[in-house]
Amino acid sequence: MAIQWYPGHMTSARKKAAETMASIDVVIEVVDARLPEASTNPMVRELRLYRQRPCLKVLNKADLADPLTTRAWIEYYGRQDGVHAVALSCKKPGDVARLPSLCQPLAPHRKDNGKPLRMLIMGIPNVGKSTLMNALLKRRIAKVGDEPAVTKSQQTSQLDVRHWLTDTPGLLWPKIEYPSDGLMLAASNAVGRNAIIDQEVAIFLADLLLARYPAVLAARYGLSVEAADDVDAVHVIEAIARRRGLRMRGGEVDLEKAAKALLQDYRNGVLGRISLETPVTRSVMLAGAPATAG
Structure with missing residues (x-):
């Protein structure tokens, strides 16, 4: 299944972000620590490279991600020019409070009250950008919700005398190249x-969980899967339905509810x-998986 989602407001949001990029110093790009590259918008990279802006890569939701894998991603991004990466949870004020000081070395010319550091928060929908902005400002200014595309317009606020912060709507890109x-x-x-x-999404997830x-x-589900060669993702969904008592009228397991x-x-x-x-899996995917057609 090739998933594509690009609501109309994202086109205007991209144009506005491109304009704002000209007047900021550092891009704070928020990604999901569980899928850092899949949640990296290539348009953000293109925009900031065009304007030659450095990037603080924030691997948010690190408390939900495998810590060993997150460490590998931090090392991966540390090898990229103009990028510094940090793993944190935007729900932890102590983590968030570090970000301006992490941005400062990326724009050393913005070092006093006469030249405030201007930061632009970017990223895909529902990775925690607005939560990050609210935590930095210590007040609720950006709308937050457990669904994508809650923020629809840019918001700029003064963090303190030395720091300005702009939040942008979540941006996907017009064509997601790889199905995974x-x-x-x-x-x-x-x-x-x-x-x-x-x-279909749950089968993909179950297959990944079986492998890794x-x-x-x-x-979680009491499934004996570690030594079972004949168990596949569909069996996992069916087993979840049976264990949870999720059945349709007539007694058949309800795969939709289990998913x-x-x-x-x-x-x-x-x-x-x-x-x-x-x-490693990203490298293997890029080397062997064909892009979607069309």
Whole structure:
């Protein structure tokens, strides 16, 4: 399934972000620590490179991601020119408070009250940009919701005498090139509900969990999957339905409800600390997986 989602307001939001990029010093790009590259918008990279703006890459939701994998991603981004990466949770004020001091070395010319540091928050929908801005400002100014595309327009605020902050709407890109990226984004609730089929996304997620985190399935759902060669993703969804008593009229297991239960457990973090991609799996995917046609 090729997932595509690009609401109309994102076109104008991209144009406005491109204009604002000319007058800022550092891009704070927020990504999901569980899928850092899949949740990196290539348009953000293009815009900031065009304007030669440095980037603080914020791997948000690090408390939900596999810590060893997150460490590998920090090293991966540390090898990129003009990029500094940090892993944190935007829900922890102490983590967020560090960000202006992390941005400062990226724009050393903005070092006094006469030249305030101007930061631009960018990223895809539902990765925590507005939560980050509210935490930095210590007040609720940006609308927050557990769904993509809540913020529809830019908001600029003065953090203090030395720091200005602009929040932008979540931006996807017109064509998601790799199917697995779309599925990871869908599993993580970064695309609109009308763009996905829950069962297909849940099967993708279950397949990944079988391969990398079988103990999670055993612990959460009581499934004996670690030594079972004949268990596949569909069997996992069916087993969740039976264990939860999710049945349709007539007694058949309700795969749709079971799929939604698995996705919600992942999104809420109750499955534990899980990363959907690593630098190694990303490299393998790019080397071998064909891009979507058209």
